[in-house]
Amino acid sequence: MKRSFAGLTFAFAAALGMTGLGGVGTASAVPAPVTTEYFSGFGTGSSAWTAENSAHNDAYTRASFAGYPRYTCFPSGIPYTRQISQFMYWSDATVRCTK
Numbered sequence: 001m002k003r004s005f006a007g008l009t010f011a012f013a014a015a016l017g018m019t020g021l022g023g024v025g026t027a028s029a030v031p032a033p034v035t036t037e038y039f040s041g042f043g044t045g046s047s048a049w050t051a052e053n054s055a056h057n058d059a060y061t062r063a064s065f066a067g068y069p070r071y072t073c074f075p076s077g078i079p080y081t082r083q084i085s086q087f088m089y090w091s092d093a094t095v096r097c098t099k
Contacts, residue, residue, distance in 0.1 A: 035099045038076060039063045040092060048089045052079045055093035068097035 039062045043054025056075060063073050079093040 037063070037066065037068070037097050038094055039066070039068075039073075039097065040094050043091050043093070044084075045089055045091075046087050048081045048083075048091070051081055051089035051091035052093060055079055055091040056095065059093055059095040063095060063097045066097075068099065072099065073097040 039059045041055045041057065041059030041062060043051050043056075043058055045051035045054050056079070060070050060073055064070060073095045074097075076094045076096040079091050081089055081091040084090050
């Protein structure tokens with residue numbers, strides 16, 4: 001069975017139209033609204049570094065419970081860290097997440 005080029009082109013265009021991959025008119029003119037939220041986390045550790053990482057992980061966990069994937073979240077600001085005893089640090093960190 002021999003098909004013409006015009007027939008194949010029409011069939012291909014119809015298939016693209018049915019799958020929503022057609023060219024003109026498939027994209028929305030109004031972009032989806034972007035939402036940004038901030039999440040705080042708290043952490044402790046035997047060094048300032050471990051306390052800050054623990055605080056960031058806590059903030060990422062809170063964001064994931066709110067429905068934000070981790071790759072949409074980034075550290076925001078400088079973590080507040082203080083030494084609470086000779087071998088213990090406490091930290092507060094914030095992450096900014098965008099959908």
